[in-house]
Amino acid sequence: MRDFVNIPVSIVLGVILGAVTGYGLYLFFETAYARKHCVRNSMKVIIVLGFSFLLAAVEGWLEEKISVSGLLAVVAMACVIAYLPKATVQAAIGSVPLAAGLSCGKIVLSVAVLAIIITAPLGAIGMDAAYQRLLEKEN
Helix, strand or coil: CHHHHHHHHHHHHHHHHHHHHHHHHHHHHHHHHHCCCCCCHHHHHHHHHHHHHHHHHHHHHCCCCCCCCHHHHHHHHHCCHHHHHHCHHHHHHCCHHHHCCCCCHHHHHHHHHHHHHHHHHHHHHHHHHHHHHHCCCCC
C-alpha cells in the first residue's frame, strides 16, 4: 500500500521541484540579461543540463526518505506554458501504432487525441493568464 501511495507523491514532488528549478533558472537568465551580462547560449545549455543531472540525482539521494521523480522534475523544468497547446508530439506519433497495424493502435490514438483536447485549452488559458506578467513591451 505504501508503494502505491508513493506514486502520486513522487509525481507531485517531481513536478513541483522541476517547476521551482525552472522558474529559478528563468529568473537567473532574465536578471543577467537585465543587468547587461551576456550569458552565451552555450553556457545556458550547460547550466540547464547541469541542473537536469542534479534533479535526476536528487531522486537517488532522497530515495530512502521521500519519493521524488527526478525525471518528472527534469521534464517539468523544461516545460513552458507556451509548449502546452502545440501537442505536436501527440499529433505526430499518435497514429503510428494504428498505421503499423498494432493491436494497441486505437488506444494509443485515443490517448493522443485526449491529450491534445486537454492540453490545448489549458495551454491557451495559461498563455492568456500569464503573458502580461511574463512579457514586457519593448519600445
